[in-house]
Amino acid sequence: MANSGYSLRLRLETDVRGSCMRCLEDAVIHQAIDAREIDQPGGGEELTSPYVDDHDMLDVAAWARDALVLALPVQLACPDTEACEARQRAMAERGGAGRATDAEEPGGAEPGIDPRWAKLSELKFDES
Structure with a gap:
């Protein structure tokens, strides 16, 4: 310049x-x-x-x-939106669990619960 x-x-x-x-x-x-x-x-x-x-x-x-x-x-x-949508439908059928292997891993969360959120089920709220 x-x-x-x-x-x-x-x-x-x-x-x-x-x-x-x-x-x-x-x-x-x-x-x-x-x-x-x-x-x-x-x-x-x-x-x-x-x-x-x-x-x-x-x-x-x-x-x-x-x-x-x-x-x-x-x-x-x-x-690939078609394949992505098919995976989303499959995930919804599994109850919102992430990848197919998430619920199948030993020691993982029960089927249908995303293991990343499973710990939240232990929360106790005061009902007063």
Whole structure:
């Protein structure tokens, strides 16, 4: 850029893995990022990149992390909605238990109760 500034572009692709918020199975989404930054000394706050320090060193890791976080959906969900809905129906038939193996694990909660919430059944409330 003119006046010794920078016009920067970051492009990356990654897979994000986690539990689907609807059916609790493993979900993977492919995320493509295309981010741009401008750093123009003396150009004001809008033209100053937080990723370029006073020595003109670029913090690529921080920029990539922030760009990915801003591009991610609020909640992770299975990309195959038909299969996800089928798993949700199966989960409802089991009484809301999470994954099929949750209720089958030795020492786990009784069938039909999600083991993550089973401890709450021990709560006693004062009836006064």
